Amino acid sequence: MTHPPHPQLGDFMLSTKSAAVVKATLPVIGAAIGDITPVFYQRMFAAHPELLRDLFNRGNQAQGDQQSALAGAIAAYATLLVAEDGRDPVEVLARIAHKHASLGITEDQYPIVHEHLFAAIVEVLGDAVTPEVASAWDEVYWHMAGALVTIEKRLYADAGVADGDVWRTLVLRRRRQESPDTVSFVLGSPDGSALPTARPGQYVSLQVTLPDGARQIRQYSLTRSAEPSEWEISVKAVPSGHGEDGTIVPAGEVSNFLHQNLFEGDEIRASAPFGELVLEDSHRPLVLISAGIGITPIIGILHYLAGTDSDREVLVLHADRSPARHAHRQQLKELVAAMPTASLQRWYEDLGVRPTRDVLRAGRVDLGTVEIPTDAEIYLCGPLPFMESVHTSLIDQQVPEADIHYEVFGPDKWLASA
Incomplete structure (x- = not known):
């Protein structure tokens, strides 16, 4: 044709x-x-x-x-x-x-x-x-x-690259266990030179060669990019499980490979930063809502806000399975505490024996108990069912669709209805 x-x-x-x-x-x-x-x-x-x-x-x-x-x-x-x-x-x-x-x-x-x-x-x-x-x-x-x-x-x-020429070789400088199934990787250029500037909320692709010779690529949000010569990402090892239709879902090829094989001094191929879920400079109130590993772009945004002494009103809402499985738990608390105009509320499906209080609750996110600031910009990231539920609650509270920004890890199956 x-x-x-x-x-x-x-x-x-x-x-x-x-x-x-x-x-x-x-x-x-x-x-x-x-x-x-x-x-x-x-x-x-x-x-x-x-x-x-x-x-x-x-x-x-x-x-x-x-x-x-x-x-x-x-x-x-x-x-x-x-x-x-x-x-x-x-x-x-x-x-x-x-x-x-x-x-x-x-x-x-x-x-x-x-x-x-x-x-x-x-x-x-x-x-x-x-x-x-x-x-x-x-x-x-x-x-x-x-x-x-x-x-x-x-x-x-x-x-600043030719079409498609986005790849560079980086070296792993440090790795840190964030939770039982999540590891942070700090990457830098081999010669210590500056890396491309990333906007808060963006991601990079990592390219790995698996044991069968396949070159597989995945995207990971930047949790920190303030240092000119370093990028930091967090990777959750995806276990095998069952899909919505009951079929067996295999374990994540790349995430588990990185956990088991990427250590200090090792090289890896990474792309330039991309992604449209980026924080826009504004004086409007900001609401950051995440669940599970969806916290990673939120951490990147918070690092930027704290590092620039932002005076924006910031409300952070996060949901997780338990405090023990909450990646970046302490870092999240410290970043929010460093900003006088920020506040944090958390929900855990399994709170254990910890007491419930205004900022720490058992169960799942309930926006009916949260006062969303007027004229707020909303940034949303987490599993698709979580985002669909939160999105519905926000619309019910008369939050304009244009003020709701989201990131999807993987194919955007939400696109047709978003």
Whole structure:
């Protein structure tokens, strides 16, 4: 199939004919997209096994998370593209573009995706994909791809690197046990030179070569980047378990590899910092809400606030399984205590024999007991069910959607409904 030139950012109007076809077929394509994306990945990985081995997260593929996220992204983008009013479709792509940049994705990889995605559409929908339908959805794809390429090129330029050239070799300087299953790693350049500046809340990708030869990549939030020559991250070793459908979920390949194999003096490949969950300079009240390992970008934000003597009103809410499993527990308390305008409340599912009090509670986060400051900016990170519950509570309290910012560890399956 031929395709139009990549559009410039902000130029995302479909042709009148294609828009009408997309509107008419969106219910059918949208309903089938969950069946199309698994076929797409099967086709692409059969033709390019190196992509699954060296680029895509094998764990997310095995669980179907990446397929769900892609389906949601395509459906959300197409819906907004043909809507008569509402959000700019480009808004749903920023998070994806940052993830792509952290992986070093380049423009020449988009035709590969196009080839196998459209082959999957034809395989699933058969004769329903007429030339007219194919042409219209082809236009949707290249508008989406063009928007992503435009954003990614800007991100690479802002990082001061050539397109896709985001990787550097770092050395582990120190490691520290934060909880029974979480370790902090302090990384620096081999010669002690300065690392790229990171904004509070951003992440870096780490690239490891596993025993079977696969090169797998994962993203980890920066918990500290104030020192020009050091970055600090925290990694939770993901155990095996059961998915929502009862299937067995294997242990995290990369997280467990790092716990067992990365020690002082070892080298590792890391990307430049990316991520759109960044703290904006403002005088508005700030509410930071996290659960479990979702505390890592929050710790990064708090380090920045404390280090710049911020006078913003800051309310920190955190939930965890127990005080013993709470990574960065003491650090969180110390950072909040260092800011006269900050306060902290915590919830633990298993509080043990510790007394409950205003700032330390048993059970799960209950925003009904919390007074959210008027005109606050909200930053949210944690497991998806936790964020969905908190998001609903915030909306019920009349917090504007635009003031709620979130980070998802892994594929953004929330995208279609966010």
